Amino acid sequence: MKNNLGNRSIKLFIFFMSLLTLQAEDFTYALHVDKQTPYVKEPVVLTLDINQTNPEVVLLFNFTLDKSDDYTFQRLDIKESDSYHDLKIRYVYLIYPLRPGDMNLTFDLIKKVTNDESVAYSFSGDRDNVKELATVDSDIMLPPVQLDVKPLPPGTTLVGDFSLTHSIKKHQAKAYEPLPLQVQIKGVGYPPLLDSILPDEGNFTRFTEKPVVDSFASTKGTQSTVTYPIALSHSRSFTLSPIQIKAFDPQTEKSYTLSVPEQHFDVQEVAVADLVDTTDTPEVLKEDWSWLGTLFGYMVVFASGYLTALSWKWKKRRISRARHPLADKIQHCKDEKALLQVLIAAGDRRFTPMIETLEASLYGDGKINLNKVKQELLEMLI
Structure with a gap:
């Protein structure tokens, strides 16, 4: 046993x-x-x-x-x-x-x-x-x-090989008038996205928007162009301190500085007398019925918008009811292989070019945008 x-x-x-x-x-x-x-x-x-x-x-x-x-x-x-x-x-x-x-x-x-x-x-x-x-x-x-x-040198903000350019449309303005400033960082390396690019000092008003990013990744790193749109304003003349960004290039193992030099802006101040209302007594009130026409116009716009929304909702419901049974299968495909299986199984000659494109992507050197291919297929089913 x-x-x-x-x-x-x-x-x-x-x-x-x-x-x-x-x-x-x-x-x-x-x-x-x-x-x-x-x-x-x-x-x-x-x-x-x-x-x-x-x-x-x-x-x-x-x-x-x-x-x-x-x-x-x-x-x-x-x-x-x-x-x-x-x-x-x-x-x-x-x-x-x-x-x-x-x-x-x-x-x-x-x-x-x-x-x-x-x-x-x-x-x-x-x-x-x-x-x-x-x-x-x-x-x-x-x-x-x-x-x-390996650690970076102290104070390093950007890592890669970058250059900086800036443009200022004007250095003169009236009080509180925006002064546009644009800073652009371009190069290869870790994407140069900064929380704030302006120096902290200065009592002027800052207007900033989300940076505009254009990037492409490759085996050399990430090629980026990041644009920072900015506007400044103040009631009197002011000076913008220099912008200095410390960067490090791993290829050369050297630090360098990207900078915007000091900028002075001349602002035309508004006299106090111009801000005071010299009229003691308002004009005699007059009956004004123009508001009635404005109100009627608003009501017409509201009614037309409401009817348009109802029409669009009814149209979408009709389209949804008439949806091709293959559409959901195409939309739920998560990769090229799954989509290829759906198209081959469909047995529809209209899909032959798409099948060849998918096969070239899977088994050759072709590259495709899967979402774009699925959208074209869905349009063919309408």
Whole structure:
């Protein structure tokens, strides 16, 4: 009896070890970063290459970094060559460390295993009944990547290679008249977004708006153009202290200063006499019935607006009732593969160009805007 139990335990151990071996042999991977000792807010490029080694199964993967207060990240690219049995995929991420010291980058990798029969089954539904692809999912433990992040020089505000320009339309104004000022920071590095760009000193009034940001991320970092629209005003002449922003370039490992020189504004003060009303007695009151016409105009505008809203609501209800059954399926697709499955299952020749576009994006070098493709498809269904 003991021998039988022992043999059974050995067989189970061998069985589970064989499963682990098969799982390990499904794919190989290579994970690396372009630098391991960056400065705080210096761009780090992480690359993960996955190559399928087990041709007996169909593999799919989901990969991202774990969220952390220690760093920010965004995916730059994903390239995939997929023949169902020879998957090759590359993920590229841009990372900015946010604090100095030792830091671990941790990951979330999910392997999805399926087979040809399951893939064929998922495409066998009709246009109103797309079948979900059945997969066996497993979490893959990737070792963390450690960074040794170097601190910035004291007082550093911006990190990267930036330039600053400014424009002031005029230096003369009347009392309380706005004086427009625009400051623009442009370059490559950690996005140059500042809470406040004006110096604290000065008793003039400041008018600021949300910065206008135009940015594009690549393996070199984030190319940004940030424009700060500002206006100043005062009742008398005043001086704006110099704007000085300390920056650091990790490539040259040198600090530099972006600045706007001191600006003096001449304001024409208003005489006190001009602010005093010299009329002691108001004019004799006269009956004025013009308000009645104004009130009637408001009522007409209100009534027309109300009727327009009712008409639009009724029109939307008609459109909603006549909605194509495939529209909801298209809207709920979260990625290119899901949308491709829906279109193939629909069997509609009108979708052929979109199917080819999606296939080029998934299996070639093509890039698409998924939301734009879905919108075009929805317009085709109207």
